[in-house]
Amino acid sequence: xxxxxxxxxxxxxxxxxxxxxxxxxxxxxxxxxxxxxxxxxxxxxxxxxxxxxxxxxxxxxxxxxxxxxxxxxxxxxxxxxxxxxxxxxxxxxxxxxxxxxxxxxxxxxxxxxxxxxxxxxxxxxxxxxxxxxxxxxxxxxxxxxxxxxxxxxxxxxxxxxxxxxx
Numbered sequence: 001x002x003x004x005x006x007x008x009x010x011x012x013x014x015x016x017x018x019x020x021x022x023x024x025x026x027x028x029x030x031x032x033x034x035x036x037x038x039x040x041x042x043x044x045x046x047x048x049x050x051x052x053x054x055x056x057x058x059x060x061x062x063x064x065x066x067x068x069x070x071x072x073x074x075x076x077x078x079x080x081x082x083x084x085x086x087x088x089x090x091x092x093x094x095x096x097x098x099x100x101x102x103x104x105x106x107x108x109x110x111x112x113x114x115x116x117x118x119x120x121x122x123x124x125x126x127x128x129x130x131x132x133x134x135x136x137x138x139x140x141x142x143x144x145x146x147x148x149x150x151x152x153x154x155x156x157x158x159x160x161x162x163x164x165x166x
């Protein structure tokens with residue numbers, strides 16, 4: 001089973017960034033305003049907490065979540081994402097996050113093929129959860145759709161970047 005020692009520091013940083021990338025990509029695909037952003041952020045955080053508490057979680061997922069829970073892990077992820085995403089439009093943010101996920105796929109294929117499917121499915125689950133967190137196109141949560149076409153397309157793009165069946 002893979003853990004932090006399986007990867008170089010740059011690869012590990014990419015895996016940490018990869019935890020945030022699916023939610024950011026979906027949020028950037030269909031910006032939902034402040035309330036929607038809060039709901040989407042909460043959805044992503046909830047899945048991190050579930051993975052940490054679930055005794056049956058994949059060991060690599062647990063290792064990443066445990067490191068993400070440290071100030072060093074959060075700083076590495078935040079600083080890496082800030083460097084990659086600062087000054088970008090929402091469409092560019094989405095594209096940059098998809099690129100991060102492609103890198104995650106390559107790293108997992110090379111260094112942790114036994115953990116790859118579980119980890120990539122977890123990342124897709126994060127994207128789906130964020131997509132479903134806030135209705136789109138309504139007013140104050142009324143009259144919108146649960147998942148917009150842009151969010152559906154982004155979840156499919158995330159699946160493709162991670163080489164998962166749609």
